[in-house]
Amino acid sequence: MLKYEVLKYLENSDGFLSGSKISSFLGVSRNAVWKAVKQLEDEGYCFEKSTRLGYKLIGETSELSQYGIRKYLSGDFVREVEVLDEVSSTNTYLMERGSKGEKEGLLVVAKRQTGGKGRRGRHFHSPEGGLYFSLLLRPKKDYEGTSYLTVMTAVSVMDAIREILHLPVGIKWVNDIYLDGKKCAGILTEATVDFETGGVAYAVVGVGINLNAKIESFPKEIRDIACAISGENTYDCKNRLVATVVNKLVENLAYFNYDKGAIIEKYRKGSVLIGKRVNVIREEGGQIARVSGITDEGHLLVVYDDGREEELYFGEVSLCLKD
Numbered sequence: 001m002l003k004y005e006v007l008k009y010l011e012n013s014d015g016f017l018s019g020s021k022i023s024s025f026l027g028v029s030r031n032a033v034w035k036a037v038k039q040l041e042d043e044g045y046c047f048e049k050s051t052r053l054g055y056k057l058i059g060e061t062s063e064l065s066q067y068g069i070r071k072y073l074s075g076d077f078v079r080e081v082e083v084l085d086e087v088s089s090t091n092t093y094l095m096e097r098g099s100k101g102e103k104e105g106l107l108v109v110a111k112r113q114t115g116g117k118g119r120r121g122r123h124f125h126s127p128e129g130g131l132y133f134s135l136l137l138r139p140k141k142d143y144e145g146t147s148y149l150t151v152m153t154a155v156s157v158m159d160a161i162r163e164i165l166h167l168p169v170g171i172k173w174v175n176d177i178y179l180d181g182k183k184c185a186g187i188l189t190e191a192t193v194d195f196e197t198g199g200v201a202y203a204v205v206g207v208g209i210n211l212n213a214k215i216e217s218f219p220k221e222i223r224d225i226a227c228a229i230s231g232e233n234t235y236d237c238k239n240r241l242v243a244t245v246v247n248k249l250v251e252n253l254a255y256f257n258y259d260k261g262a263i264i265e266k267y268r269k270g271s272v273l274i275g276k277r278v279n280v281i282r283e284e285g286g287q288i289a290r291v292s293g294i295t296d297e298g299h300l301l302v303v304y305d306d307g308r309e310e311e312l313y314f315g316e317v318s319l320c321l322k323d
């Protein structure tokens with residue numbers, strides 16, 4: 001594509017390169033070069049422009065962009081990156097693409113979601129400013145359904161936020177990321193079963209990170225339990241944060257074959273629940289318990305006040321921190 005050929009020249013140039021030089025190198029009109037530069041800007045590239053000197057590629061933009069994300073992605077697992085201004089839900093979007101045969105490795109990032117989804121049919125508040133993205137996978141092995149995908153994603157999100165934003169976030173079983181006792185990010189894994197093999201045909205892992213939002217703008221019912229990460233570099237870090245979560249997830253997926261135990265150990269170490277009192281909420285009502293651990297399968301172990309122990313499975317209960 002012409003725009004990428006133009007980009008190659010600008011990337012390899014130390015300073016400004018004039019439109020007429022590029023047009024004669026490529027044998028196209030100056031207008032075609034101008035259009036290509038415009039398209040690159042829409043993808044997130046930044047140029048300094050001078051009528052006399054031409055174009056110069058400059059540093060990165062804080063805007064979410066294909067280019068900005070690609071720059072930080074390692075390996076070739078991610079085949080394609082799509083950045084959307086608005087979508088109902090990046091998970092729903094990718095589940096639809098998956099149903100049409102899309103190959104794994106498509107990463108979709110949205111600047112806002114109008115119907116962001118959380119676990120157990122909840123809504124995930126997704127205003128402009130936050131990060132909402134999903135990755136399409138076609139797992140070749142069994143991750144106990146998809147439970148371990150959620151575990152690996154939680155560890156990846158925690159590690160990426162710690163590394164890039166230097167914040168002491170932790171994991172609240174099973175799929176929430178917590179900062180100072182409040183939820184700042186959530187993970188939703190969805191999958192479709194292949195009825196012939198009984199395995200997962202394709203899965204979508206979705207991550208939502210609350211960034212740069214005022215808590216007053218959150219729906220009333222979550223204001224006490226949610227928070228948004230803010231601070232100087234939260235505006236500029238978005239592309240890097242998405243890519244780092246994805247890089248870590250891809251690494252964890254590969255590592256899973258060798259040492260599943262090490263991944264669970266990270267999940268356990270990152271847990272904000274161990275030793276804490278929680279309300280174990282089921283349809284019939286809640287019951288107070290103390291969290292005693294997390295099993296090698298990622299299940300939560302709790303001890304009720306009457307001394308009874310229980311192993312809680314994914315998706316079975318919801319938990320509310322008591323202290």
Ligand code: BTN
Nearest residue numbers: 089091117118119186187206208
């Ligand atoms: C939860 O809070 O239970 C999980 C929230 C997951 C939200 C992310 S945002 C990107 C992706 N698209 C969605 O609709 N949901 C996930």
